[in-house]
Amino acid sequence: MSPNSAPAQRRTPAPPPGTWLGMPAFPKAAREQLQRAEQRQNLARATTHIRGKRAERAAEVADWEELRTAAAQIKTRVARHLDTYLVQAEEAMTAAGITVHWARDAAEANRIVGEIALAKGVDEVVKIKSMVTQEIDLNEHLESIGVAAWETDLAELIVQLGHDRPSHILVPAIHRNRREVREIFAEEMGRYGTPAPPTMTDDPEELAEAARAHLRAKFLRAEMAVSGANFLIAETGTVVIVESEGNGRMCLTLPETLVSVIGIEKILPTVADLEVFLTLLPRSSTGERMNPYTSLWTGVTPGDGPQDLHVVLLDNGRTDVLADPEGRAALRCIRCSACLNICPVYERVGGHAYGSPYPGPIGAILNPQLRGVASEVDQALPYASSLCGACNDVCPVRIPFTDILVHLRHKVVEHKTEHHPTAEQAAFSAIGWVMADGRNLAKAQLASRAGGAVLGDRWLGNRVIGRLPLPIAGRWLRARDVDAPPAQTFRAWWAARTPAAPPVDGSADAATEDRA
Amino acid sequence: MLGLPGAGLRVALFATCIADTLTPDTPKAVVTVLERLGCVVEFPPGQTCCGQIMTNTGYFDAAVASVRNHVRSFAGYDHIVAPSGSCVASVRDQHVMLARRTGDARLVEQASQTAARTLDFTEFLVDVLGVTDVGAYFPHRVTYHPSCHGARFLRLGDRPTRLLQAVEGLELVPLPAADQCCGFGGTFSIKIPDVSIAMATDKARHVVETGADFVVAGENSCLMNIGGVLHRDGAAVRTVHLAEVLAHTRADAA
Numbered sequence: 001m002s003p004n005s006a007p008a009q010r011r012t013p014a015p016p017p018g019t020w021l022g023m024p025a026f027p028k029a030a031r032e033q034l035q036r037a038e039q040r041q042n043l044a045r046a047t048t049h050i051r052g053k054r055a056e057r058a059a060e061v062a063d064w065e066e067l068r069t070a071a072a073q074i075k076t077r078v079a080r081h082l083d084t085y086l087v088q089a090e091e092a093m094t095a096a097g098i099t100v101h102w103a104r105d106a107a108e109a110n111r112i113v114g115e116i117a118l119a120k121g122v123d124e125v126v127k128i129k130s131m132v133t134q135e136i137d138l139n140e141h142l143e144s145i146g147v148a149a150w151e152t153d154l155a156e157l158i159v160q161l162g163h164d165r166p167s168h169i170l171v172p173a174i175h176r177n178r179r180e181v182r183e184i185f186a187e188e189m190g191r192y193g194t195p196a197p198p199t200m201t202d203d204p205e206e207l208a209e210a211a212r213a214h215l216r217a218k219f220l221r222a223e224m225a226v227s228g229a230n231f232l233i234a235e236t237g238t239v240v241i242v243e244s245e246g247n248g249r250m251c252l253t254l255p256e257t258l259v260s261v262i263g264i265e266k267i268l269p270t271v272a273d274l275e276v277f278l279t280l281l282p283r284s285s286t287g288e289r290m291n292p293y294t295s296l297w298t299g300v301t302p303g304d305g306p307q308d309l310h311v312v313l314l315d316n317g318r319t320d321v322l323a324d325p326e327g328r329a330a331l332r333c334i335r336c337s338a339c340l341n342i343c344p345v346y347e348r349v350g351g352h353a354y355g356s357p358y359p360g361p362i363g364a365i366l367n368p369q370l371r372g373v374a375s376e377v378d379q380a381l382p383y384a385s386s387l388c389g390a391c392n393d394v395c396p397v398r399i400p401f402t403d404i405l406v407h408l409r410h411k412v413v414e415h416k417t418e419h420h421p422t423a424e425q426a427a428f429s430a431i432g433w434v435m436a437d438g439r440n441l442a443k444a445q446l447a448s449r450a451g452g453a454v455l456g457d458r459w460l461g462n463r464v465i466g467r468l469p470l471p472i473a474g475r476w477l478r479a480r481d482v483d484a485p486p487a488q489t490f491r492a493w494w495a496a497r498t499p500a501a502p503p504v505d506g507s508a509d510a511a512t513e514d515r516a
Numbered sequence: 517m518l519g520l521p522g523a524g525l526r527v528a529l530f531a532t533c534i535a536d537t538l539t540p541d542t543p544k545a546v547v548t549v550l551e552r553l554g555c556v557v558e559f560p561p562g563q564t565c566c567g568q569i570m571t572n573t574g575y576f577d578a579a580v581a582s583v584r585n586h587v588r589s590f591a592g593y594d595h596i597v598a599p600s601g602s603c604v605a606s607v608r609d610q611h612v613m614l615a616r617r618t619g620d621a622r623l624v625e626q627a628s629q630t631a632a633r634t635l636d637f638t639e640f641l642v643d644v645l646g647v648t649d650v651g652a653y654f655p656h657r658v659t660y661h662p663s664c665h666g667a668r669f670l671r672l673g674d675r676p677t678r679l680l681q682a683v684e685g686l687e688l689v690p691l692p693a694a695d696q697c698c699g700f701g702g703t704f705s706i707k708i709p710d711v712s713i714a715m716a717t718d719k720a721r722h723v724v725e726t727g728a729d730f731v732v733a734g735e736n737s738c739l740m741n742i743g744g745v746l747h748r749d750g751a752a753v754r755t756v757h758l759a760e761v762l763a764h765t766r767a768d769a770a
């Protein structure tokens with residue numbers, strides 16, 4: 001994103017080279033991540049802890065399941081009438097003194113934020129943790145026009161100072177442990193501002209104190225802040241941010257100018273709807289009954305807080321998601337991260353394997369919809385799940401992940417086979433043919449006993465293009481044995497035990513159907 | 517047969533293609549238990565596969581052929597019973613979706629009917645026949661892995677463990693992190709083999725930790741996965757399908 005900024009001229013720590021979409025696709029990326037023993041331990045410890053807390057806090061709420069349903073319904077209504085709500089929100093925000101901008105995509109949103117910064121004459125901004133600005137890679141755009149964007153959320157700061165990428169929606173540095181954080185702070189803080197105290201240990205208190213001191217100078221200097229939003233209330237034009245650390249509150253009160261980049265799906269119809277979401281979000285997210293800081297602002301209050309407020313309403317693929325009746329439920333997401341924490345795949349590979357700042361189950365269903373399924377990374381994501389359904393059960397807005405994953409797999413298949421048949425397609429057509437009739441299956445079973453594989457090409461002959469895409473067997477056998485197939489199928493056993501048994505090849509099916 | 521909970525009840529066995537082909541002892545055990553309880557078991561020979569391997573890999577058109585065959589094979593039965601949570605879940609949750617895509621209203625109707633009549637083996641025993649003690653004898657220490665589809669898609673709840681607890685001689689020990697997926701996931705196990713193996717390895721480790729002689733599940737694909745790792749690692753724990761535990765009696769032990 002910053003082709004003309006040589007490393008030497010950078011103001012902020014450089015992220016790792018390359019782009020999200022330039023990373024290896026999930027199967028390969030996951031294999032690489034699995035090798036990182038320390039990261040696996042960090043992830044297992046953190047996710048186990050946080051999902052336990054979530055379960056405890058959810059269980060305390062007697063009408064939890066009804067609240068989830070209500071949240072899903074409110075968000076569904078928002079999606080259905082998004083056009084109306086967006087116009088309503090724009091009118092309410094404008095009336096309250098907010099300048100509203102519309103951005104079709106990442107480039108437009110970045111340009112708008114950059115232009116505001118340049119118009120204000122600032123060369124740095126402080127940032128509240130926000131997923132949407134990660135999505136559009138705002139920091140690198142600002143860097144490219146000479147504006148330094150400083151992350152102020154503790155975990156985002158760790159990621160930024162660590163020349164790293166976020167790996168979790170809520171805790172972007174979840175893959176790091178205290179020892180690593182200490183190393184990053186000790187090494188990097190001094191390069192970009194107030195250094196860490198030389199005596200700092202890896203005690204969480206001391207690390208937090210170092211971050212506080214490092215950030216304080218930036219807060220006090222900052223003339224412009226950039227945020228996302230958790231909710232945008234259509235009725236009143238109120239922007240809502242929930243956070244834990246209070247750094248957000250600093251950004252929302254100290255600078256003169258505040259720009260909030262907000263995905264168009266963040267709308268809630270009325271302030272009253274917050275009742276549902278402010279119960280669900282903290283409990284699902286951090287496992288707290290209530291998050292420490294909830295900020296709501298409705299336009300400019302003269303003499304109090306930022307006097308120049310901007311909201312950038314961002315599409316960036318969201319209307320494409322909305323256009324798909326099967327997939328659009330993904331837009332309900334309130335970024336709580338419960339689906340990541342519960343996911344057995346995420347727990348083992350972490351967030352970087354998903355090729356996006358949105359990892360885990362929500363990433364697997366959102367990225368291929370926001371970005372389409374043209375890239376290898378996005379084609380692989382719907383398959384990055386064992387379809388175990390654990391995410392379905394924790395999502396506070398009841399996103400039917402497994403249905404959407406299967407739907408997207410179908411979209412990927414359609415995309416891949418649109419112009420040329422593939423070997424996998426041929427294999428599945430062959431399986432489809434076998435399974436279309438009991439007689440076909442019986443024949444395949446006989447053949448497989450001769451050939452040693454359920455779909456041996458010996459019998460299927462030219463119905464299969466080549467063989468089943470091997471190295472399937474090798475992938476299974478790498479760490480798992482299989483039993484030899486039994487001497488007799490159930491079908492054959494049944495035929496032998498019942499009177500008037502049909503031949504096992506099923507050629508007398510009509511007779512057996514009479515008997516049935 | 518009168519007086520037996522299933523007396524005269526006509527039941528269609530959906531053996532599932534995997535069990536039919538690779539683990540025939542499981543559907544045989546279902547037949548044994550159901551007949552012991554008085555049911556009249558039939559095996560509609562046209563049956564093949566629920567289609568989930570195709571559906572879940574994204575090959576909807578290939579899966580539709582399975583749906584058509586399935587509704588044809590099981591038409592006219594009030595009780596369709598299968599020893600696999602994932603196959604039952606596929607019939608119940610996916611067949612109507614697949615049928616709808618064809619625009620064939622008759623197929624949608626047939627698929628909804630079949631879906632409504634299809635039960636997991638444990639649901640049929642506990643909910644329809646109202647039994648938990650099926651007269652089984654299995655003098656071993658076992659642990660139970662609640663497969664994802666049974667636990668989360670069918671909401672089998674404590675049905676399987678109630679059935680196990682009623683087995684004479686059986687000692688049921690809890691499995692740590694029981695609700696975590698074993699990592700099979702159909703084509704997941706070969707498309708993302710490294711993660712699948714990592715999950716299966718953790719599951720196998722938890723199984724070994726229990727000190728059980730057997731790990732029991734209602735799903736042979738999970739057992740194949742967990743058992744594959746156990747066997748490779750030389751662990752002594754064996755795998756067995758729940759239906760086979762329930763089929764086992766004192767007479768078998770003698």
Ligand code: SF4
Pocket residue numbers: 169284332333334335336337338339340362394395396397398399
């Ligand atoms: S998809 Fe659901 S569970 Fe996952 S982050 Fe979004 S709201 Fe939370």
